Amino acid sequence: MTSVEICAGAGGQSRGLEKAGFGHEALVEIDDACCATLRVNRPQWNVIQGDVASFNGRPYRGIDLLAGGVPCPPFSVAGKQLGAKDERDLFPEALRLTDEIAPRAVMLENVRGFLDPSFESYRERLFQQFRKLGYVPHIKLFHASNYGVPQLRPRVVIVATRPIDAEHFSWPEGFNFPPPTVGDTLLDLMGANGWQHAHVWAAGAQAVAPTVVGGSKKHGGPDLGPSRARKAWAQLGVNGGSIAEHAPPPDFIGMPKLTVRMVARIQGFEDDWHFTGKKTAAYRQVGNAFPPPVAEAVGKSIRKMFEMAAQRRVMVA
Numbered sequence: 001m002t003s004v005e006i007c008a009g010a011g012g013q014s015r016g017l018e019k020a021g022f023g024h025e026a027l028v029e030i031d032d033a034c035c036a037t038l039r040v041n042r043p044q045w046n047v048i049q050g051d052v053a054s055f056n057g058r059p060y061r062g063i064d065l066l067a068g069g070v071p072c073p074p075f076s077v078a079g080k081q082l083g084a085k086d087e088r089d090l091f092p093e094a095l096r097l098t099d100e101i102a103p104r105a106v107m108l109e110n111v112r113g114f115l116d117p118s119f120e121s122y123r124e125r126l127f128q129q130f131r132k133l134g135y136v137p138h139i140k141l142f143h144a145s146n147y148g149v150p151q152l153r154p155r156v157v158i159v160a161t162r163p164i165d166a167e168h169f170s171w172p173e174g175f176n177f178p179p180p181t182v183g184d185t186l187l188d189l190m191g192a193n194g195w196q197h198a199h200v201w202a203a204g205a206q207a208v209a210p211t212v213v214g215g216s217k218k219h220g221g222p223d224l225g226p227s228r229a230r231k232a233w234a235q236l237g238v239n240g241g242s243i244a245e246h247a248p249p250p251d252f253i254g255m256p257k258l259t260v261r262m263v264a265r266i267q268g269f270e271d272d273w274h275f276t277g278k279k280t281a282a283y284r285q286v287g288n289a290f291p292p293p294v295a296e297a298v299g300k301s302i303r304k305m306f307e308m309a310a311q312r313r314v315m316v317a
Helices: 012-019 032-041 091-101 117-132 182-190 198-203 227-234 260-266 279-287 292-316
Strands: 002-006 023-029 047-049 065-068 105-111 136-143 154-161
Touching (some): 012 023, 012 065, 012 292, 032 279, 065 091, 091 105, 117 136, 182 198, 182 260, 260 279
Parallel strands (some): 002 023, 002 065, 023 047, 065 105
Antiparallel strands (some): 105 154
């Protein structure tokens, strides 16, 4: 199965869809650090650095899936929630590319704020435009912790399908076992430099993490979020004031900080997924990512829809 991804970021959705069986024909991303990350991890991918508004989808007409994590600030409670009035709103570009590419399905993700009552008319206009293009829109709120990710991280996912495929689409069900805790997830990384209190720390961090906040180039630094988030991290024995370069030394006393690799694991990234750039740039890539396990689960549901529709057509024939 083939896909084109816009606003690809550091590869959270890309990696999840890859594991679901999709081959990426093109990945569009404007941030140079993110593009470098994608190229380091998958040199064979066609990474196109540039503004989505300048991307021509016509050469990719007929691919199976158009995916993307369009910018969340227009709908995030952490911002001004300007919606369509925000210049960063790229849903219109996603619609344009849907028209140009005519994929079998579209998958877009955004923040939970997109479901706020204040955006009801925006959502209806968006869905109506998808219908005019010949698609049936579906929307669901996901919690990453239901898919094996040790973090709450609520995200909204929109899947638009062709009417001929729509009856075969169903959202993925969450795992029937609890997610791993922060302590269990990070124990080996916390003890990598011989920290003698790593097991004691892990025993006190037996819960999932709050939502990781990535920040932007204009706002936010390499920390785990505002004061409310830092308090939640402190309850897990983590100092959220900044990101550390290395795991605690053997004789460390106090609350440890997380490294970029630790945060990446909490986001659901595999340890061999490398993030380029210095600490701040790398952390922002991780913090703004869509957890790969959630993307994989939705991707597999889309793939299953394609397979069921194909079987139905064979039976009818």
